[in-house]
Amino acid sequence: MASGNDMTTHHQNEAPLLFEKSTPGTCAASLPRSDVPAVDRNAVIGADLLADAPPQLPEIGELDLVRHYTRLSHRCFSIDEHFYPLGSCTMKYNPRINERAAAMPGFAQVHPYQDESDVQGLLELLYRLRMDLAEVSGLAEVTLQPAAGAHGEMTGLMIINAYHRDRGQPRTKVLAPDSAHGTNPASCTICGKSYQQIASLKSGRIDVDALRQAVDDDTAALMITNPNTVGVYDEQIADIAEILHARGALLYLDGANLNAILGIARPGDFGVDVMHFNTHKTFATPHGGGGPGAGPVGVADHLRPFLPVPQVVRRDDGTFAWDEDRPKSIGKVRSFYGQIGVLVRAYTYVRALGGDGLLDVARKAVLNANYLAARIKGRYELPFPPPYAHEFVALPHFDEQDISNVDVAKRLLDFGMHPPTMSFPIAHCLMIEPTETESLASLDAFADALIAIADEAKDHPERIREAPHTTPIRRMDEVGANRKLNVRWRPE
Amino acid sequence: MASGNDMTTHHQNEAPLLFEKSTPGTCAASLPRSDVPAVDRNAVIGADLLADAPPQLPEIGELDLVRHYTRLSHRCFSIDEHFYPLGSCTMKYNPRINERAAAMPGFAQVHPYQDESDVQGLLELLYRLRMDLAEVSGLAEVTLQPAAGAHGEMTGLMIINAYHRDRGQPRTKVLAPDSAHGTNPASCTICGKSYQQIASLKSGRIDVDALRQAVDDDTAALMITNPNTVGVYDEQIADIAEILHARGALLYLDGANLNAILGIARPGDFGVDVMHFNTHKTFATPHGGGGPGAGPVGVADHLRPFLPVPQVVRRDDGTFAWDEDRPKSIGKVRSFYGQIGVLVRAYTYVRALGGDGLLDVARKAVLNANYLAARIKGRYELPFPPPYAHEFVALPHFDEQDISNVDVAKRLLDFGMHPPTMSFPIAHCLMIEPTETESLASLDAFADALIAIADEAKDHPERIREAPHTTPIRRMDEVGANRKLNVRWRPE
Amino acid sequence: MNYAQLNDQQIAAMLGAIGVRSIDDLFSVIPDAQRLKRPLNIPDGVSELEMLRDLRSLTDRNADCTELVCFLGAGAYDHFIPTVVDDLAGRGEFLTAYTPYQAEASQGSLQAFYEYQTMICQLTGMDVANASLYESASSAAEAVLLARGATRRNRVVVSLAVHPETRQVLDSYMSCLTLDLATVPMADGATDPSVLADAVNDDTAAVVVQSPTFFGCIERLADLARIAHDAGALLIVSVDPISCGLLKPPGDLGADLVVGEGQALGIPLGYGGPYLGFFAAKEKYLRKMPGRVVGMGADAEGRRGFCLALQTREQHIRRERATSNVCTNQGLMALRAAVYLAAMGKSGIAAVAAQCLDKAHYAAQRIAALDGYSLKFQAPFFKEFTVQTGRGVPAVLKNCRQKGILAGVPLGRWFENLADCFTVAVTEKRTRDEIDRLVDALDTA
């Protein structure tokens, strides 16, 4: 702790590993003394199955444990402290009431195998959320089971797979535009589909001619994101649906960008057959440093038979239940019913905002993005023409000074702001999504910072190239870390 | 936020005032729409009593509010992150379970005027705590009403005052050693007593001869801290009690340092008539950036009639109640019953540790203090001879370099450690209380830091004089702030 | 449980470094006669799980206001508390910090208290405020002590319409001092100005009133201020901070010192504590104020910073000549109030106050229309009012309680002549349905 590095801030002191702090004999937890007889382990288990010694976990007292994680928490950027305009990630405010909701014992302390009669309130919540998501998407039915967006994609592709099989026409090919998120092709692979990329136009929209040529009788579906990942709403979407449907293929919507059209346009209304939601984007559930999220999937009427089981339903007598009776179902994609705690948060968000509130979300998300774009235009190249949806792509053109988008991103950290998404969906870009919950002051501060960096690129390019200067560590040598892999601690 | 100061860390960015962030029309809270008719205010209240406009409170959205306070929290040293060896303050670990206890609706959501039958569990808790504190102190009865240590002192002095009056011998003088905490004399004043200081010996103990001379028939009491604020247990205490009692005066114990003798020696057993407890020291309730604490007061048998009302009692039928029937009571020192939420925490602490655990607290608190003293001995002057109780006094003798104890304190901040108590109870000192909850690694790191500073005093004295270097602000100009007072924000 | 973190080898090494053989040796100075020779008679320590079970067995025997409908007031109110208040004020960094004596290590809490002081001023219409005192009653006592010092007078006049517990506390504080406490009766639930004018004389340091009064009535502070000031006395007002969302603040009506109970500002009922005593004053009393005050200034490099100001008033510097003995205050409660006020903001506090007004008047009208119930006083009221009934107060309240309703605070305990009365408080949290249920329960009592 008292490192030799005397001029660093206390927030920047080394954070030793748990293992380096371990003191044999200390423990942060305590258990009641056992009130039953101890069994003879050798007799009931057998020496060959018993461990020689307990696992070598670290041993830490409660205060040092609290200090450890408090200190680690201070070494994270977060929405709670920083502007966090990660494009395609919809890093909006995560309301505290949602956390309180999820922690209520009636939700958090329920066992998945309790009888339905014990969980009527929770089942009703899930049922309402299921119906609300169907309404938002304009689709016939929604499953809440998938664990995240990518898991939803996989579920959707399984449904598509089952649909084609059921029609006696198994199909192997799935298309997606080049701006597709990496999970789209990866999900294809996990579902045994071959993946084919479709070019985009200069305008960021899909090349419909290329699409028309690519679609054939072996095409299971097109996966599309709309508004797409360059922040453009592709108004060709209805035509695209028609092209696919004409050849018996389906339209899958990656719902990551749903925030931009809440209450304004519904995927089911513009021809989508299957889509996933990311509750951890659109519906304000926290990202948790990587997860958990939830990836409900909505489908049009003809795909309902294939949804996973069980489905939460309302019986005629007004009670709620899990329905397993769906003979053509793809089965289960995870154990139990889904990311319940995350879904409780999503429900709380949807109901707190209401229909009007969701519409307001889309309007302000789009306003904020377009305002930011307007503010930095001229200093950064905006390769696609406005208006944008909820996000947009910018290119730092400081090439003469040998400054990359990564340099700009790292420099933003010194301004106390999290960088945008990097190098996706086009090379060298910053993809910026401010979300609707940011104040004008935050937007302006971010625009000011980007402009200050553009200025700095002329006068002090090294400051940018060497950034960050103010984080707990300076720029991480990621190449080195990958070359000399160390993915777990071991005693010396 | 994006200040021009480009090289500062994100933790050190300016934290604008709430008022500077205010945006008319935004609000972090929401209320249900009113479901009753709106009254005609002018009719029911009258225009002369109605405000012309609502109070000019700031207007902030929920995300910006969360960011504001998250950021402010990052600008505080705390036990949860830092070693915090403030002498006489017993900054031990504040267990998280105590927070959970206090937040339980059965404690936190109870109205003080609910019928006793509605709060039997809470009354039993208070009763148990009352009895436990009596046991710890060896005194006959304890009141839980006072709000803090100083409030307990005042309560104790009121009791002493009532006692002497009741005996027909009102007395006006209260004595205390020069090492007494500032609240001791201040409490005398608030109780209309004249205060007289008694000298201490070189050993840190009270000068019993001086005491003997000072005690007269107008002496109401002596206030003493034992172990005292220089960290020395005054074994003359029984004699002192005798001297006082012989003249009809009483012995008041400032219980701030009770941590050092838990389960080892009890004030009631060494002659104390009245004492206060600081739950926020000994019993691990959090300091909260200044409070709240609680200052229960224990008294010997002859003082019981004067305790405040109401008292929590157990009736013969096993129920618990508030007893107001104490005709000689000093009355009430605050509204309702006391700092209930704090007392719930103290109860949880006492019961979780148990009698043995409390003894272990004292033993390790004293061990830690003596170990630290041993580690820095030779580099810092220790004006009083060991062994110490739970704390000790050290003097930085770097006078040749014009380095003060304040400089050392500020430099410690750069090591990520909170300084000890400053210039109390003797000039220029550091008063160091590590508490029993610190690990050996933390103690060693602190000793290493103090030694490193002693070294630095030779080589780089300016680093110390100009410290701190790494905190959100550099050294505060407190003189200037007091000269040009600004104790509230106003619009320009 | 045990929160120490040393193992046996470490202890042995530490004892070696100290140069003693055992921990006992470190206690050798304590004479045998002063020692406890047996274990403390406190049950053995328990694990976290057992502790939680014990606490649960206790809370199971309490009926709390999440299960009951609360119309109790009298100084403690069931107002709505936004979730963010718990979450933000509960952060460990705030919770486990000490008083911000080391400014550089405490900019966060100092700024929060500076903002708190400002918002208390904005609410009360006063010039300056401190960073908190224990609760309302002891704050009122501190105000009286200030007035005594400022005027060098020895008489204090208190309105009977001030909370009886506040008056009790004033009594205790005054009892040790050579201070006279006179109580003036009331007219129609508030201070009787003509009697007050007679009671105030040129040895009167202060007049202490509460608005809305203990009975819910709004005081005509301007009149009372005139009477006090005419005699050279200070007017001390204890105010419901929520009422300042709607009513003219005491500062605009001549109050010299404003104190009050901050519980309504985001602090749970908590069976009476910890609460928050706020304390605001006219500028000229700044240097006489009790308690901590945070000031804004600059650091060595000229950047904005905060530190404790005017510490020379305080006990740790001024000792027996300090303005007060207060040391530990209610920092975390002040922080809660600050987060609450910032969350509510100008429009929120006005909305809370408006709903309290509307709902209390709806309830009062409906109750007054019942057979056997009437409103005791005619003076304007804000969120609380006094009901008179011929049906027997204890029976009425008991009947309501059986229906899950805490209907009101009976006054007989403090006022023999009001034994047929109880006060009812209606916050913004109460719904029309709950009020209707109260009315029904009263009706059928």
Added chain:
Amino acid sequence: MNYAQLNDQQIAAMLGAIGVRSIDDLFSVIPDAQRLKRPLNIPDGVSELEMLRDLRSLTDRNADCTELVCFLGAGAYDHFIPTVVDDLAGRGEFLTAYTPYQAEASQGSLQAFYEYQTMICQLTGMDVANASLYESASSAAEAVLLARGATRRNRVVVSLAVHPETRQVLDSYMSCLTLDLATVPMADGATDPSVLADAVNDDTAAVVVQSPTFFGCIERLADLARIAHDAGALLIVSVDPISCGLLKPPGDLGADLVVGEGQALGIPLGYGGPYLGFFAAKEKYLRKMPGRVVGMGADAEGRRGFCLALQTREQHIRRERATSNVCTNQGLMALRAAVYLAAMGKSGIAAVAAQCLDKAHYAAQRIAALDGYSLKFQAPFFKEFTVQTGRGVPAVLKNCRQKGILAGVPLGRWFENLADCFTVAVTEKRTRDEIDRLVDALDTA
């Protein structure tokens, strides 16, 4: 509620800066035919207070395990969770951070995940672990996909003693692929080694087993590993992490890939999610692992730092050739598990495991001694066991439920031939008294 923070003047100014007249203009690209021409049919938004009331009205209709005594297991266990887990993992900085792509801004979460990976390795006896997957079943599926890729074989053999939901999920995952799934029956509650040996052939990519099994029995992993390895297949073990506090870890017994449900490690029951899929492997499979992996390295100045490692395996880089499609994982759940494991430590996890063992055996003995109940299997068990009864499982469980006891998970739903059986799980949290009440309730059923 509304979380936006713009007022009308600001909106006007922003529109001006953009150069449009209204927000609607920004949506002009959306053709009319694609627009929703009515408001969403979702109830109007509500305030926080109303929302809390709504949630409360829902939870009031759930009976939770703070009121009931829970002996249910089958993949979700009512273990004790120290208070610090909620408090530390619930900190806003962790909660509201994204995946740590920007290493310098994420050292805290990166270090926490690195420590998590290490502790999963310490528990399971494996070389490397990833930073989490969704839950146990999909983790098992990912392990199978890894095995397929590593062996280039197309057959997977699964033990019938694996959780039926895990088998269902494997089914779904495999159904799109050209992968054969064979199930081997069991003997005495665990995998029958002789049948397994016959089922494994040279096109077998992996053998998937669970230990303790779905029925509570401890698998003889060393034997199973030998069978798998002899055929060139990988042994995939789904393990109860708590059991590793006492039993030899799968890594010491030949497992190639170890997955499992991390819920027992400080994650609330939560009606089945969010949970935690952990994934550990022998070193040689590191580069084939699904999911994120954190590595330790150094920054530009040589100080220790952390970053995501081997990102080239992942979907955002490798796209259709990624090792998995997983993106969002269970970061916060991994953090909870890390805090839990660090809080428990070596001695704590051993104590938890020991109490589970002792209490489960106490319960099993007492139940087996009852008339009409017996233990179905003789194999050694850890914290869960299978009870057979002639009294009718639904009736027995219902009777217990009426006494506030969740007695067990009925097996008839998945196994027709076990319709007279249920599993009982006993964690360290259960007291002797609760077990005795269970026994009484069973006895009187």
